[in-house]
Amino acid sequence: MRYFFTIFLLTLLLSCAQTGKRESSKKTYSADVEKSFEEIEKEKAIELYKKLRWDNWKKIQRKRNALKRRKVTRKKTRYYKKKKITKQRRPKKPALGKDKVKELQIEISQNMSFFCMAKRKDSRFQNENDCHAFTQNVLDSCQDKVEKPWVDRSIVNCVKRELR
Numbered sequence: 001m002r003y004f005f006t007i008f009l010l011t012l013l014l015s016c017a018q019t020g021k022r023e024s025s026k027k028t029y030s031a032d033v034e035k036s037f038e039e040i041e042k043e044k045a046i047e048l049y050k051k052l053r054w055d056n057w058k059k060i061q062r063k064r065n066a067l068k069r070r071k072v073t074r075k076k077t078r079y080y081k082k083k084k085i086t087k088q089r090r091p092k093k094p095a096l097g098k099d100k101v102k103e104l105q106i107e108i109s110q111n112m113s114f115f116c117m118a119k120r121k122d123s124r125f126q127n128e129n130d131c132h133a134f135t136q137n138v139l140d141s142c143q144d145k146v147e148k149p150w151v152d153r154s155i156v157n158c159v160k161r162e163l164r
Helices: 002-016 037-069 098-118 128-145 154-163
Strands: none
Touching (some): 098 128
16 A cells, blocks of 8 residues: 555645746737727727628528519500600791881991991902992891891891891
């Protein structure tokens, strides 16, 4: 029994003995200690959203499978004839009275005379007759351009535009 007791004691002592040096001066930390608070929170949020997306993905797959099992019927489409769009024509303006036509002619002759007075020293006109001939040619060309010259003020506007 003595031998048994000594063997037991030796085993106990040898099992409690230290085998290597203890490095108490050098401490190690986990990788999370080196990260900033924002990085840790960002990683937690990413993990949370991954989990939520995975749960949502399972719901989506269930809905898709349920839709596949259903029989889908197509609605009938009706085609209607398109209505023809007609252009609305402007109502025709009534012809000007004799008094209005005389007023237009007076206004045109005044514009032609004023043009000749303003351009009397222009190098392209040698005398007053050249200027009057030029303005008369402008009036003739405007009468050709305008379809109905004495129906409205379009002839007056044309002459003014050409004499500028």
